[in-house]
Amino acid sequence: MLKITICCFLLMLIVVTVEAVDPSLVLYLSLDEGNGDVAKDLSPGLNNAELQDGPDWVNGKFGKALEFDEGSRIWIQVSDSLHGNIFQENFTFLAWIRPTMLGDTWQHVWRSVNANDETQCTLFLNTGGFISWRGRLDGAWGERIASPAGLIVADDWTHVAVVGNDANYIIYINGEEAARVAFEEMEGEITDFYMGFDGRAWDERYSGAIDDVYMLTRAMTEAEIQAATLGVLDSIISVRPLGKFVAMWGSLKL
Numbered sequence: 001m002l003k004i005t006i007c008c009f010l011l012m013l014i015v016v017t018v019e020a021v022d023p024s025l026v027l028y029l030s031l032d033e034g035n036g037d038v039a040k041d042l043s044p045g046l047n048n049a050e051l052q053d054g055p056d057w058v059n060g061k062f063g064k065a066l067e068f069d070e071g072s073r074i075w076i077q078v079s080d081s082l083h084g085n086i087f088q089e090n091f092t093f094l095a096w097i098r099p100t101m102l103g104d105t106w107q108h109v110w111r112s113v114n115a116n117d118e119t120q121c122t123l124f125l126n127t128g129g130f131i132s133w134r135g136r137l138d139g140a141w142g143e144r145i146a147s148p149a150g151l152i153v154a155d156d157w158t159h160v161a162v163v164g165n166d167a168n169y170i171i172y173i174n175g176e177e178a179a180r181v182a183f184e185e186m187e188g189e190i191t192d193f194y195m196g197f198d199g200r201a202w203d204e205r206y207s208g209a210i211d212d213v214y215m216l217t218r219a220m221t222e223a224e225i226q227a228a229t230l231g232v233l234d235s236i237i238s239v240r241p242l243g244k245f246v247a248m249w250g251s252l253k254l
Contacts, residue, residue: 026081027215029074032063039066039074045081049074055196060211061096061157062231067209069100073196082215085188087112087121087135092220093162094228099208102129102154106204109160112190120190123162125206129153133162133169135186144186145169147178157211159229165219175226 021044028042029049034057039049055072058065066074078084097109102125109131112120121135128149135144145162151173152158161172164183171179195213197205214228 022216024216024218025214026086026217027076027213029213030063031060031065031211031213033057034064043081045079047076047079047082049076049195053197058209060209061098062212065096065098065209065211067100068196068205069207071197071205073194073205076193078191078193082193084114084190086190086215086217087164088185088188089164089217090166090219091162091164092214092216092218092225093123094159094212094214094220094225095161096157096159096211097125097152097206097208098157098211099125099152099154099206101207102127102152107206108204109195109206109210111194113192113194114187114189115191120188121186123160124204125152131160131162131171131173133171135184137184137186139187144184145171145179145181147171147173151178154208161220161225161228163219163225172222172225175222175229177222 023044025043026045027047029039030042031039033039037051039051041047041049051066051072052075053070053072055066055068055074058067076082093110095109099107107125108122109125110123112122114120118136119134119141121133124132124134126132126146129152130147130149131152132143132146134142152160159172159174163170163172166183168180168183170177195206195210
């Protein structure tokens with residue numbers, strides 16, 4: 001009788017978990033496939049990512065991850081949910097990164113490109129161990145916000161987050177606010193999103209691993225981002241693939 005009760009409870013929990021999806025979640029790449037050339041988007045938007053030029057499957061912060069080098073990349077096309085003006089509104093970008101080197105000045109963790117090969121909102125990893133969010137405003141490309149140097153170390157996993165809301169851009173490193181500036185609405189009309197080498201004209205490529213990538217169309221709170229660094233973001237967003245039930249709070253992963 002006890003076993004039946006426990007099984008029913010777990011089944012109910014899984015059903016609730018699958019159904020109670022935050023409507024602002026438009027991209028979640030767990031990168032746990034471990035093989036193949038597609039990274040499945042576990043958000044309702046189903047914005048699956050195409051793996052190009054052979055990024056390697058490696059052990060991640062949680063489960064598996066992808067490691068990029070020598071021009072390998074992820075490519076994601078715009079969609080109704082992950083649309084071309086997404087960074088003109090409230091948004092949150094989250095990811096775990098483990099760079100293998102910090103010597104290249106402009107390593108892009110995430111890059112947005114329009115139909116004219118112009119770079120739009122992009123997250124760079126920079127020499128000195130800091131990240132910067134850059135974008136195009138009134139035709140001018142430039143840095144909009146940057147974290148202090150020395151917060152990101154080669155060969156260590158670091159959680160990075162960029163939040164845009166009606167008032168500010170905010171960068172979080174390992175769940176702690178690292179920088180804040182006034183929000184400015186960047187240009188839109190994005191056609192392609194990349195992680196790793198962007199496959200375009202720029203020789204700016206990220207070297208290292210990436211795990212657990214999220215995009216939301218709302219500004220997450222600091223408490224939510226801190227939860228994400230503990231691997232318990234499903235307590236906020238409540239989505240995880242079937243069969244990936246983990247009972248212990250401290251080790252939850254979507």
